[in-house]
């Protein structure tokens with residue numbers, strides 16, 4: 001695989017920092033430029049981040065002295081240097097939409113962590129193991145934007161990346177109804193216990209917009225490319241409650257599920273064990289070898305013990321049992337800033353690279 005030159009837009013933020021550490025020594029991607037708000041422009045990456053560095057690993061040496069660009073004013077400068085960009089910025093939705101389309105129109109493909117374009121019907125929202133075929137809609141998006149190379153592809157919200165993967169291999173049994181309660185880590189809000197001390201010994205029963213995303217996004221991920229757009233699935237019915245809990249990293253979900261044709265417990269365990277997607281077949285660099293991992297122990301998965309399984313890219317599942325109101329219930333866990341954010345976007349970029357979308 002040829003090496004691709006990459007930019008990180010929003011490099012100073014929580015997700016941007018995660019991109020920086022994940023892309024250090026990446027076999028296919030080489031970070032050549034960093035951008036953020038006008039507040040950071042002109043400073044070195046080290047100066048711009050200052051005391052905000054929140055990763056366990058140190059800032060990559062090769063990036064420390066890179067001079068930050070202004071994500072909006074310097075689009076042409078970024079475009080000259082890169083084959084594509086990752087984008088994770090904290091701006092208004094309309095501004096993010098405009099920014100991402102401006103990069104696409106400058107012929108720079110954008111792999112985005114932002115939610116702004118998730119429901120644009122010719123923008124694929126991809127969990128690479130589940131709906132890799134949705135990237136075919138990029139052809140229609142390029143026609144709409146009038147671009148040859150440029151496009152926007154997004155990953156889904158971090159909250160759905162624990163339970164949607166666990167439900168996906170069970171769709172053949174006709175998943176009809178899902179109830180999911182998520183217990184979400186503080187890094188999902190771009191925070192640590194130092195920056196959000198109110199979360200120590202606390203739980204907040206509301207995360208703005210999260211329940212709507214958690215109920216709607218799976219239906220796009222399970223949708224189909226029809227003509228020039230992705231048409232959402234109309235099943236299953238999904239209801240959620242999303243809570244913020246005092247955990248640094250790792251979103252847990254307690255899931256209840258009913259089926260049109262109820263499988264046996266053994267069939268569910270077999271479906272999870274045997275499930276592998278295109279990233280595993282193509283052996284993409286960030287793909288976990290075993291995507292879905294079932295723990296027999298009653299007290300697993302645990303955020304602290306299991307979130308880093310396979311580099312934080314695998315999903316852990318446990319406590320599968322029959323329920324009195326739904327057919328089954330179980331618990332699952334995924335790392336929200338790895339699989340759920342930057343890692344999921346890097347895996348999507350690897351899929352796009354392997355399929356020739358950055359050529």
Ligand code: NAP
Nearest residue numbers: 010012013014015036037040071088089090114188190341
């Ligand atoms: P964050 O830590 O607050 O970082 C925000 C980034 O946006 C910084 O790099 C900031 O640059 C940049 N920014 C702010 N205003 C800007 C402007 N006007 N122009 C250009 N850049 C600007 O946020 P985050 O947690 O990394 O989240 C970033 C995005 O990813 C959000 O859309 C969020 O919803 C999404 N996301 C986050 C997670 C997560 O786990 N944290 C998961 C999935 C998706 P300066 O430093 O220069 O201000």
